[in-house]
Structure formats: structure tokens, C-alpha cells
Amino acid sequence: MDNADTIKEYLVTASRILSHEGLVEGHGHISARIPGADHFFIPARRTPGLVRFEDILTINLANNEKTAGEGTPNSETILHTAVYRSRPDVNSVCHTHSHGALLLSAMGVSLRPLTIHGMYYSDGVPIFQRPVIIVKESYANEMAKALGPHRAVQLRAHGLVVVGPEVRRTCVETVNYEIEANILIGAMQMGKPQFFTDAELAEFKESSPQGPDWTTEIPLQFRRSWNYYIGRLTAQL
Ligand SMILES: [Zn+2]
Numbered sequence: 001m002d003n004a005d006t007i008k009e010y011l012v013t014a015s016r017i018l019s020h021e022g023l024v025e026g027h028g029h030i031s032a033r034i035p036g037a038d039h040f041f042i043p044a045r046r047t048p049g050l051v052r053f054e055d056i057l058t059i060n061l062a063n064n065e066k067t068a069g070e071g072t073p074n075s076e077t078i079l080h081t082a083v084y085r086s087r088p089d090v091n092s093v094c095h096t097h098s099h100g101a102l103l104l105s106a107m108g109v110s111l112r113p114l115t116i117h118g119m120y121y122s123d124g125v126p127i128f129q130r131p132v133i134i135v136k137e138s139y140a141n142e143m144a145k146a147l148g149p150h151r152a153v154q155l156r157a158h159g160l161v162v163v164g165p166e167v168r169r170t171c172v173e174t175v176n177y178e179i180e181a182n183i184l185i186g187a188m189q190m191g192k193p194q195f196f197t198d199a200e201l202a203e204f205k206e207s208s209p210q211g212p213d214w215t216t217e218i219p220l221q222f223r224r225s226w227n228y229y230i231g232r233l234t235a236q237l
Pocket residue numbers: 027028076095096097133134158159
């Protein structure tokens with residue numbers, strides 16, 4: 001199990017990746033549950049691409065209050081708190097205003113997998129229909145209810161929330177979501193998308209080296225993607 005400082009480092013890297021890949025611009029945030037504690041880590045209110053180790057705050061799940069760290073919490077911190085409270089299986093939450101997810105939710109279309117990038121979203125992606133910024137506990141609870149047992153929820157007119165069992169995987173899955181959203185948008189423009197049948201999807205998953213559906217260890221293929229995005233960051237510097 002990763003220690004607290006390692007998880008903070010992952011959050012710094014993930015924030016920079018999400019920015020570099022064009023998913024968060026000046027807004028958006030990714031968090032991680034602290035193993036064995038009723039708290040989670042999340043960067044302070046700051047442009048994600050500029051997040052530093054010392055910007056990582058500790059938030060208490062019981063009252064959504066900061067218990068450690070320098071800086072002001074993001075106005076949508078309650079979004080993360082509500083998901084961790086309602087989903088004990090979730091160890092990381094990512095929120096973006098990414099354009100593909102925005103366009104789909106604006107059109108009332110939820111993501112369905114067409115390719116390898118979206119295959120973990122085959123159980124459906126709900127759309128949270130209330131067009132608001134998640135700054136109130138009541139909004140956050142409604143959104144968490146809309147998310148239910150799924151891996152993501154699209155926020156109408158606002159963006160996307162992706163959840164996962166491990167922070168690096170959640171970052172990669174969020175990038176994959178945007179890739180698949182854009183493939184779906186392109187496919188709808190071209191005509192009638194050719195979705196998987198249930199049997200095809202099962203066989204596709206079976207044949208994939210991506211690893212188990214939900215595990216606190218990062219599967220090899222996600223680790224490779226994570227390292228790829230780090231490489232892109234490094235090349236940029
Ligand atoms: Zn937002």
C-alpha cells in the first residue's frame with residue numbers, strides 16, 4: 001500500500017497530466033482517499049497544472065473541513081466528500097470540465113463504449129441533470145446518488161466525475177473517457193455507431209490485457225499509460 005507522501009506525489013503528477021492533456025484548463029481536481037483513515041487528500045484551489053506537493057490538503061470526510069495543509073479548499077470539495085461517503089470502494093475521484101463529456105451531457109447522450117478506451121464504462125454512465133456547480137452538500141449528495149454504483153457520472157452543462165480504486169488509474173481512466181467521448185461524438189457525426197453486443201463486450205474484456213476490473217493495485221496496462229503521460233509531461237518541460 002502506498003504511503004501518504006507517495007499518494008500526494010501521485011496527485012501532483014495527476015493534476016499536471018490532466019492539465020497537459022487539456023482536460024482541466026484552469027479548473028478541475030483529482031483527490032485520493034487516505035488508506036485506513038476517514039480523510040482524503042486534494043489539492044488546494046489552484047490551477048491544476050501548477051499544483052505543488054505543498055498544496056495538497058487533508059479533508060475530513062465527517063464535516064468536509066480541512067485538517068491539514070496550506071491554502072484554500074476548492075469550492076467543489078464537497079463533491080469528493082459526498083462520493084467517498086457513499087462509495088467505500090472508491091479511493092480516488094476526478095472532476096473535469098472536459099469538452100467531450102460536456103458536449104455529450106449537453107446533448108443528453110451518455111457514454112457507451114465503442115472502443116478499448118471506453119470498455120470499463122459498459123455498465124452505463126448516468127447524467128446528473130441539475131445544471132449547477134457542486135458547491136452545496138445537497139447538490140453533492142444528489143450527484144453521488146446519480147453516480148450510484150457506476151464509474152462515472154456526467155454533469156449536465158458542467159463536466160464529468162470519474163471514480164476509481166487507485167489514483168493513477170483514475171487519472172488514466174479520465175483521459176480514456178475523454179478519448180472515448182470524442183470517438184463517440186465523431187461516430188455519431190459519421191452515422192450510426194456500431195456498439196458492442198453484450199457477448200462481444202464480454203469477449204473483448206476477456207481478451208484484454210488491462211487486468212482486473214476493479215483492484216487497488218494498478219494493473220500493468222494502466223501503469224504503462226501513466227508512464228506514457230509522465231513522458232509527455234517531461235518532454236514538455
Ligand atoms: Zn466543476
